[in-house]
Structures are given as structure tokens and as C-alpha cells.
Amino acid sequence: MQSSDIIEVLSQRLGSDASLFEAADSRDGMPTIYVPLAKLAETGLVLRDDPTLRFVFLADVVPVDYYPREPRFEVTYILACPAVGGYGDSPKRLRLKIRVPDGAAVPTLSGVWASANWAEREAYDLYGISFEAHPDPRRILMPEDWEGFPMRKDYPVQIRQAVKTYEPLQVSEEEFVANVEAARRTPHRGKGPAR
Numbered sequence: 001m002q003s004s005d006i007i008e009v010l011s012q013r014l015g016s017d018a019s020l021f022e023a024a025d026s027r028d029g030m031p032t033i034y035v036p037l038a039k040l041a042e043t044g045l046v047l048r049d050d051p052t053l054r055f056v057f058l059a060d061v062v063p064v065d066y067y068p069r070e071p072r073f074e075v076t077y078i079l080a081c082p083a084v085g086g087y088g089d090s091p092k093r094l095r096l097k098i099r100v101p102d103g104a105a106v107p108t109l110s111g112v113w114a115s116a117n118w119a120e121r122e123a124y125d126l127y128g129i130s131f132e133a134h135p136d137p138r139r140i141l142m143p144e145d146w147e148g149f150p151m152r153k154d155y156p157v158q159i160r161q162a163v164k165t166y167e168p169l170q171v172s173e174e175e176f177v178a179n180v181e182a183a184r185r186t187p188h189r190g191k192g193p194a195r
Contacts, residue, residue, distance in 0.1 A: 001053075001092050003031040009053060013046045014039065024097065032095040037106065040098055044112040047079060047094070055079035055094055056087045058113035063100075063123045067153040073100040073129055077109065077116075105132040126151035 003023035010033075011018040022034040035043045047055040059078040066072060077096040083089060100106055108131040109116040120131045121140040128149035131137065139146065148155055171179070 001031060001090075003033050006031055006047075006053065006094060007033060009050055010035075010043060010046055013050055014042060024095075026095065030093050030095050032097065034097045034099065037098050037100060037104065041107040041109065041112070043096070044077075044109045047096070048112055052089075054081045054083075054087050055092075056113075057082060058109070058115045058119075061109075061116060061119035061123055063127045063129055063151075065127060065151065065153045070101060071099040071104075072102040073127065074098065075100055075106060075123065075129065100129060105130045107132050108134040110135060125149070128152060 007018050007021040007023060010016070010021055016039070020036055020039065024032040024034060026032045047053050057080040059080055060076075062076040062078070064074045064076070066074065075098050079094040079096055081087060081090075081092045081094075083091040098106065106120075106129060108120060110120060110131075111133075117134075117136065118140060120134055121136065121138065123129045124131060124134075124137060125139045125141045126149055138144070142150070
């Protein structure tokens with residue numbers, strides 16, 4: 001299935017002009033389309049539920065910072081139709097892209113694909129892209145008190161922030177090394193060959 005075929009289905013199902021959607025070239029042959037930010041949530045529902053599409057699996061959400069270009073960000077959703085168990089008639093993939101101006105909120109797709117939940121949290125945590133109506137918008141990788149978004153191109157390279165630890169180290173470095181060496185000398189007691 002080509003990008004133009006997917007755009008045709010989307011424009012028919014959404015009652016929209018096909019010019020709202022934009023097909024993009026891809027070197028790997030995966031169909032790629034750009035969707036307007038305002039149409040993202042309803043487009044996701046059509047991509048998942050339409051019997052000719054059935055993109056039931058969201059593999060990843062990948063943000064990119066194109067600073068200083070505007071719109072600053074692009075968010076790519078990697079979708080798949082497995083064509084098993086009633087999910088589509090043939091396997092297919094799709095790269096769904098949106099352009100996101102700095103400071104704009106993106107509609108969450110966690111209600112369409114559950115796997116979007118953590119991926120959208122990562123996008124917020126590392127890039128500062130917020131997702132409107134997200135069920136759990138907390139940081140997922142960085143500490144709650146971290147300032148800024150480390151994957152942004154304007155994030156300072158030299159970080160002069162004290163290391164924060166929440167639990168004291170239980171063993172010293174020397175004790176850790178001694179424990180590892182002792183474990184290596186101990187014969188393997190489980191089933192299978194020794195490592």
C-alpha cells in the first residue's frame with residue numbers, strides 16, 4: 001500500500017480534502033505521510049480501525065529537534081499492520097509524521113495505542129514536547145527536579161549540576177570488584193554449562 005492510497009482512505013473517512021495530508025519520499029520504501037497537528041487524534045483512530053488499513057501496532061514515537069527551523073519539532077509515529085488474527089489483509093507499515101511548533105501541545109495518542117503512553121512521556125522528558133490530555137505526564141527518564149530537556153539542540157553542553165543520589169551506595173567500589181571476582185571463581189551451581 002502506497003502513501004497515496006492511505007491518504008485517499010483518510011480523506012474519505014475523515015471527510016477532508018486530500019491536500020490536508022502530504023505524502024513524503026522515503027528511501028526505505030516505507031509509506032510516509034504528514035498529518036496536520038489538529039487532525040492527529042482522529043487520523044490515528046481511522047488508521048487503527050479502518051478495515052483496509054488496520055494499523056493496530058504503534059512501534060515507536062520518535063521526536064526530532066530541527067532548531068532553529070520552524071516548526072521546530074517533528075514527531076514520527078511508526079505503525080504496523082501485522083495481518084494476522086483478523087488485523088488486516090496484508091502486512092504493512094506506515095511512518096506517520098507531524099510538525100510541531102515550539103510550545104504547541106500535541107494531542108495524545110495513548111487512547112488509540114496504549115504503547116504511546118511511555119513513548120510520549122519520553123518525548124516530553126527529553127524534548128519538552130507536551131501531549132494534551134495525556135493520562136500520566138510525569139517525567140520518565142530524568143529526575144523530577146531536572147531543569148530543561150537534554151535532547152533539545154539548545155540545551156547547554158556543559159552541565160554544571162551536582163550529582164543527585166537518592167540512596168547511598170551500599171558497597172564501596174573495591175568491595176564491588178571483590179564481589180564480582182569472587183562470583184567468577186565460584187563454580188556454577190545451576191543447570192546448563194558454566195559461564
